[in-house]
Amino acid sequence: MKADQIDDVVKLLREAYRGFVEPVVTQVAKDKDPYKVLISTILSLRTKDETTLRASIRLFDIADNIYKLNELNEDEIERLIYPVGFYKTKAKNLKKIARIIIENYGGKIPDDLDELLKLPNVGRKTANLVLAKGFGKPAICVDIHVHRISNRLGLVDTKTPEETEFALSKILPKKYWIEFNDLLVPFGQNICRPISPFCSKCIISKYCKRKGVNKSR
DNA sequence: AAAACGGGGGC
DNA sequence: GCCCCAGTTTT
Incomplete structure (x- = not known):
């Protein structure tokens, strides 16, 4: 995925994020x-x-x-x-x-x-x-949502979260590292779910390499 | 690389 | 009843 496409994905996810409930850790630790x-x-x-x-x-x-x-x-x-x-x-x-x-x-x-x-x-x-x-230090936090979605986007091609973290560190601009997880978690919970993802509601489906997988709706 | 840890909730 | 859930640790 090209750099300007990554910019666009982040921009679209930021817009979608406003409609989602914040990740629970962010809610609990608002004071950071x-x-x-x-x-x-x-x-x-x-x-x-x-x-x-x-x-x-x-x-x-x-x-x-x-x-x-x-x-x-x-x-x-x-x-x-x-x-x-x-x-x-x-x-x-x-x-x-x-x-x-x-x-x-x-x-x-x-x-x-x-x-x-x-x-x-x-x-x-x-x-x-x-x-x-x-x-507030640049770090890429890869949970199961980041791992799954990064692969669906073709951002990486990896088997384990650790491999994903390494691969993302090579291609994801550092300015996105801290917020990347916060954007993908609610997106993964609400839209890009493991099974039956809502591909028809997905705002970044044009970048997806696995559209329609797993009984998508 | 795969199993174990563990209880609640959805279906 | 069966399967899933912001993973980590042990085998």
């Missing part, structure tokens, strides 16, 4: 607090948005910073975040993260990819979202 971005992103993994939203609000009402989170025990965290996916594992890891951040990083969420990746339950998707949304 890296702590809230990190924690709510972890809560969101394999979890529906509405569940993530409720859990995040409950947790941040009690613990809106890393020190307060550290004061909670595992059972308390479990009860606050239930029923997000893997809530027991996440409660355990959130507790660990609080301790690590306080002991090793002076209570500050690190703004470095490799350091973030050392935290339990933090992979590339979460780490890059923290960098992009929490610190």
